[in-house]
Amino acid sequence: MEKVSKAYAMAHAKCPRCRKGNMFANSMYGFHTQKMNKSCPYCGFVFEQEPGYFYVSMFASYALNVAEMVAAVIAIYTFTHNTSSPWLYIFLILGVSVILSPFNFRYSRVMLLYWLTPRGVKYHPEIKPLPTYHQNEGQLK
Numbered sequence: 001m002e003k004v005s006k007a008y009a010m011a012h013a014k015c016p017r018c019r020k021g022n023m024f025a026n027s028m029y030g031f032h033t034q035k036m037n038k039s040c041p042y043c044g045f046v047f048e049q050e051p052g053y054f055y056v057s058m059f060a061s062y063a064l065n066v067a068e069m070v071a072a073v074i075a076i077y078t079f080t081h082n083t084s085s086p087w088l089y090i091f092l093i094l095g096v097s098v099i100l101s102p103f104n105f106r107y108s109r110v111m112l113l114y115w116l117t118p119r120g121v122k123y124h125p126e127i128k129p130l131p132t133y134h135q136n137e138g139q140l141k
């Protein structure tokens with residue numbers, strides 16, 4: 001049974017328990033809303049562990065958004081040295097925020113499951129796939 005590193009599993013939004021099944025059923029960017037699997041297609045782990053569980057990911061999303069906005073301000077100032085007009089900052093920060101919102105949505109949930117769950121989700125590399133699991137089920141296209 002091959003082990004999957006935590007960094008790889010987080011980057012690819014894999015289930016925290018088996019690190020093989022995808023948390024999301026479709027890709028991050030596209031002309032559709034992101035669809036999260038209710039449970040892991042590989043091991044059956046239920047992602048929403050209690051009602052309202054993913055409300056907490058809003059705080060992680062907020063932290064990601066603030067970090068991105070600060071990085072955007074630093075980048076804008078570094079390239080333009082603009083200190084006279086706030087409009088350049090306002091429009092670019094709003095643009096960065098909108099463009100990265102699917103990223104924040106996805107990785108705030110990943111961070112919640114991997115880092116912010118009080119009891120934690122233990123990694124079980126020995127878990128066997130469900131009989132319903134197919135290799136390409138829920139794979140990113």
Ligand SMILES: [Zn+2]
Pocket residue numbers: 015016017018019020021040041042043044045
């Ligand atoms: Zn799983």
